[in-house]
Amino acid sequence: MHRFDSFNALAQAVGQEIAVSDWSLVTQQQVDQFADATGDHQWIHMAGERANAGPFGGPIAHGFLTLALLPRMFETSFSVAEARMAVNYGLNKVRFITPVPVGSRVRARLKLLDCTPLATSGVQITLEATVELEGHPKPACVAESLLRYTL
DSSP: EEEEHHHHHHHTTTEEEEEOOOOOOHHHHHHHHHHHHHTTGGGSSSSHHHHSOOOOSBBBBBBBHHHHHHHHHHHHHHEEEEEEEEEEEEEEEEOEEEEEEEOOEEEEEEEEEEEEEEEETTEEEEEEEEEEEEOOOSSSSEEEEEEEOOO
């Protein structure tokens, strides 16, 4: 866990990799729960013969499930001590590059692209989050995520 004591310390890290999260296992239970929550029960995500015979050789995680794992990866890989609260402000770019097979592990490599002061006593940061898929040369997902931290 990388800890930044202040917004100023965070701003000093612009352009640098600031953290790498722990590996996280993607389970069929997570995929099923995500499918139930979103209504996306496409066969490539559901365990069974059809997914096993499909192009990925088994069920894969939803791209948006992979993206939805980012907040946990952020929270467990870096912190800003001065911040009272952090909120997700949105995304600039997202690409789903490599499918994530159920039973595989992912982690996020985080690069701080920008840290801009807010008028309301805080900062907005832009993180490039590269979600790595264990054992694969290409990432599962690359996203620019916007977070706002306040005092």
